[in-house]
Amino acid sequence: MFFCPGGSAPGKFKGSRSFQVLCSLSLGMSKEVKILLVRVKSDGRQTYNISEVEEQRIPLSTISIRNTASELIKACKGVWVKGKFKESYLLPAFSVKPNIEVHIPIPRDKLNPPTPSIYLESKRDAFSPVLLQFCTDPKNAVTVIRGLAGSLRLNLGLFSTKSLVEANSDHAVEVRTQVQQPADENWDLKGSSQTWPCESSRSHTTIAKYAQYQASSFQESLEVCISCFFFPSSEQKPVGKVIKFGTNIDLSDPKRWKPQLQELLKLPAFMRVESSNNMLSHVGHTILGMNTVQLYMKVPGSRTPGHQENNNFCSVNINIGPGDCEWFAVHENYWEAINRFCEKHGVDYLTGSWWPVLEDLYSSNIPVYRFIQRPGDLVWINAGTVHWVQAVGWCNNIAWNVGPLNSYQYQLALERFEWNEVKKVKSIVPMIHVSWNVARTIKITDPDTYKLIKHCLMQSIKHIQILRDQLVASGKKISYQSRVKDEPAYYCNECDLEVFNLLFVTSESSSKKSYVVHCEDCARRKSPALTAVVVLEQYRIEELMRTYDNFTLVSVMLQMFTKASRFL
Known part of the structure; x- marks a missing residue:
């Protein structure tokens, strides 16, 4: 500096x-x-x-x-x-956090509560103040807005792999090399037991090269499916396949990505990248991936490990498709319990890479939301919600953070600000x-x-x-x-x-x-x-x-x- x-x-x-x-x-x-x-x-x-x-x-x-x-x-x-x-x-004395009794035992069948899902019937519904109130309600950890893209006539094709290659084929892509696993499992390197650390290595490529990988991965999988259909085998499909996840692709440049960024202006104000009541619009400078859009290019099994958003801010995530994503989410009230699990397994909660073992959470009386995000669905992660995501199919996602100017968001952001200082x-x-x-x-x-x-x-x-x-x-x-x-x-x-x-x-x-x-x-x-x-x-x-x-x-x-x- x-x-x-x-x-x-x-x-x-x-x-x-x-x-x-x-x-x-x-x-x-x-x-x-x-x-x-x-x-x-x-x-x-x-x-x-x-x-x-x-x-x-x-x-x-x-x-x-x-x-x-x-x-x-x-x-x-x-x-x-x-x-x-x-x-x-x-x-x-000024705290506004909801009083959630974490010590009262929850029946096992209640540890997978239904995820709040809103089905919009018209554009008017998307701009209703009721939607803002529901999404930002401190009791709602996560909200799925089904078919938002269709209601607002968003042209998600602008974010398809084909369009991205045509727009900026040489644009940088961060690649995470991971081991493909079922979404509700996370095995250690020996494959002997489930654990919390979620290993991956980092490299870099371009949109054009990752697009080739994404397409060849799909073609390879298609050939395997056809082969299995005509030549069934009693042998199990090998597990532990190495995959590559294209992450943190920066779409902040308004000149390079003008059509894409303009399309997102169709969203309701509280979901937009920039708005007057968004605290991140008052930072005064760019924070990549927070007050700018980031893109994720995925093949089946691509994982975004467990985390809370930076400073506990809300986040918006839209699935471009064509495949689905599976999400897991836990209310902010339980983050300290999850932090203790991370400490027990020797991984840093704030800076490490971890994937919760579901049985550990259930045995600790921690309810987990689990749901599928389909193409065109928008996932609203409320302030402080702990979440982790895995791609079910081949898909792209776009995401950014927002900071609604309400007491719950502000308090959680300041709490994490002080906790970060301690850590x-x-x-x-x-x-x-x-x-x-x-x-x-x-x-x-x-x-x-x-x-x-x-x-x-x-x-x-x-x-x-x-x-x-x-x-x-x-x-x-x-x-x-x-x-x-x-x-x-x-x-x-x-x-x-x-x-x-x-x-x-x-x-x-x-x-x-x-x-x-x-x-x-x-x-x-x-x-x-x-x-x-x-x-x-x-x-x-x-x-x-x-x-x-x-x-x-x-x-x-x-x-x-x-x-x-x-x-x-």
């Missing part, structure tokens, strides 16, 4: 003055003393007595989202935190950065969502102000460098933690004159007194205070009136 201290944008540093001299300007927090002028008369003359007013300060421990930014800043004065500021961005895993979505962007641009009408976001902003200001005061008190100079358009969020170069507003910058190489960003902890490990570190501030505290105070709960009626007034 390159950074230009004193400049207006990240990039290579240019100039003759030294790194330290350029960043020597300190823009400390402006201070003022309130003075009370008392008019008095003495010997017939009018004069004034001057007295300093001691303002009453609210204890930081009692500060809440009902307080103003000014009261919050004053409460932070004089607070000294030894080590890292560790208060959570979440408040348990030292990068949060692909910079949640603090996104929260401030949402506060600046979106009017929130839901009280629960408002409280969660407001509390996050409050904790963010506390962290910034306390850290800032401690830096200034220790004599550390802080330089102001405002953000520029489309500037990405920053992460620590060492631990991948999101770094918001106060950036600790060091020189990577004296010869290259390039610089990297760190969090405070990692910066102090390199230089305990921060002597070789420049601290940059991207937002003045007054700007954050204005955003905080202006972020208020808006009534639904007021929002409707505001929208209507635009057309008058």
Whole structure:
């Protein structure tokens, strides 16, 4: 990562003055003393007595989202935190997660609950607010919308293998080499017992070459079927065939994939790649596969191992066909139990590759949704749902993430943000950065969502102000460098933690004159007194205070009136 201290944008540093001299300007927090002028008369003359007013300060421990930014800043004065500021961005009292009793035994025949499936009869049904409410209901882990493509007249042929080859035959494809197995089994390398680790190796090819493989695989299977029909054998078909899965194919380029991306604009707003109420549209930069479309090219047995989406965001997946896919899904409430199984089997829940043994889940009282996704079906994975997928036939799929601006999605995204920090895993979505962007641009009408976001902003200001005061008190100079358009969020170069507003910058190489960003902890490990570190501030505290105070709960009626007034 390159950074230009004193400049207006990240990039290579240019100039003759030294790194330290350029960043020597300190823009400390402006201070003022309130003075009370008392008019008095003495010997017939009018004069004034001057007295300093001691303002009453609210204890930081009692500060809440009902307080103003000014009261919050004053409460932070004089607070000294030894080590890292560790208060959570979440408040348990604001939790909106459904109460699911995981300890009540579930009868075996209830451990495969029916998957909610919606059959649309018209285009109007697809755009009904009832559909949005159903899909995002915290109690619904997954929803299958049958025949959505037909209802909206989506031209899925644009995503067929033939169309993809014609459009961009040399486009890159990541390939996962896997061993073909039944969807409800996962055998170890010796084939002696079922296990959780799901092994695969990675390579790369092009769309044209994978298309040839996909076609030859189908032809080979067809020949085997014909042979078996005319020449039946008592011998079993050999298992453990090696297959190749074409995954993570990037369709983000609007020039290369214009017809495909335009076709997806036919979807309801809450399912689209980009919309105003999608938190991922407020990141400010591209996150491949999340706020862009990715394509998957499959042969039978191709597996997407178990996972929750990055930062627990929702996902949309459409089967292009011609074959089916089989899905397994578990409500977010059970993710910790699944995490324990991963630990038991020596595979990392967040970064490893694993395929749950169904019997393990059933014996632990964990219900599993299991269903078939046919061509034209859209699968909506709700926030935090654990899921894994296997191709039944030859097919292509397209998928992306969405972040509906509701309390459940926001809470789960922030929970995973904090859990990632504990596990030292990068949060692909910079949640603090996104929260401030949402506060600046979106009017929130839901009280629960408002409280969660407001509390996050409050904790963010506390962290910034306390850290800032401690830096200034220790004599550390802080330089102001405002953000520029489309500037990405920053992460620590060492631990991948999101770094918001106060950036600790060091020189990577004296010869290259390039610089990297760190969090405070990692910066102090390199230089305990921060002597070789420049601290940059991207937002003045007054700007954050204005955003905080202006972020208020808006009534639904007021929002409707505001929208209507635009057309008058």
